[in-house]
Amino acid sequence: MLLVADPTIILVHGAFADASSWSRLYAGLAGDGLRIKAPPNPLRGVTVEDAEYTRCVIEQVEGPVLLVGHSYGGAVITASGVADNVVGVVYVAGMAPDEGEVIVEIQSRFPAAVVGPYIKPSPLPDGGRCGAADVAVLLGPG
Numbered sequence: 301m302l303l304v305a306d307p308t309i310i311l312v313h314g315a316f317a318d319a320s321s322w323s324r325l326y327a328g329l330a331g332d333g334l335r336i337k338a339p340p341n342p343l344r345g346v347t348v349e350d351a352e353y354t355r356c357v358i359e360q361v362e363g364p365v366l367l368v369g370h371s372y373g374g375a376v377i378t379a380s381g382v383a384d385n386v387v388g389v390v391y392v393a394g395m396a397p398d399e400g401e402v403i404v405e406i407q408s409r410f411p412a413a414v415v416g417p418y419i420k421p422s423p424l425p426d427g428g429r430c431g432a433a434d435v436a437v438l439l440g441p442g
Contacts, residue, residue, distance in 0.1 A: 306334075306335070306363070306364070307335075307363070307364035307365055307366040307387055307388075308335040308336070308337060308361045308363060308364070308365050308366070309329060309334060309335065309336050309337070309365075309366045309368060310336075310337045310338075310339065310354070310357060310358065310361070310365055310366070310367050310368065311325065311326065311336065311337070311338040311368045311369075311370075312339070312341055312354060312367065312368065312369040312370070312373035312376050312377050313338070313341050313370055313371075313373050314341075314369075314370045314371025314372040314373045314374075314394070315343055315371060315372040316415075317370075317371075318340060318341075319338040319339060319340050319341075321370070322338045322370075326338050337357060337361070339353070339354070339357045341353075341354070341372075341373055341376060343372075346372075346375050346376060346379055346403065347379050350376045350379075350380075351376050351379035351380040352380075354367075354376055354377065354380035355380045355383060358380060358383045358385065358386060359383065361385065363385065364385055364386075364387040365383070365385050365386050365387065366386075366387060366388050366389075366390065367380070367381050367386060367388070367389045367390070368389075368390040368392060369389070369390070369391055369392065369394040370392045370393060370394050371393060371394055371395065372394075372395060372403070373394055374391045374392075374394020374395040374396050375394075375395040375396075375397050375403055377389050377391075377394070378395075378396055378397055
């Protein structure tokens with residue numbers, strides 16, 4: 301087993317959350333003297349935006365990186381965890397798709413989420429890169 305001393309831990313949050321969802325874990329790990337980053341996950345799409353953004357964060361770290369992803373963040377660390385300095389990935393109730401597997405395919409194996417009818421894409425004001433859209437949660441089914 302390869303043990304790597306002192307990796308920088310990058311925490312990637314899931315959908316319908318932000319980096320503050322890691323606050324208690326962040327505080328505990330930082331209190332133990334570990335280097336931690338909890339960047340925002342743009343939530344614009346796994347490979348086009350989110351994994352690319354996370355790769356940029358990884359590239360700014362000198363030395364080894366340990367990626368931790370929760371929920372949708374698991375798919376993001378799977379896609380971005382191929383950088384040379386990534387020494388491991390940890391899934392906290394996270395999606396861990398195989399190469400070429402799509403999140404929608406994974407989710408289709410399970411009962412639909414109750415929130416499903418309330419989720420509607422909302423185009424970004426500038427058209428977004430590659431037609432990206434924010435996700436809006438409506439107060440009632442659309």
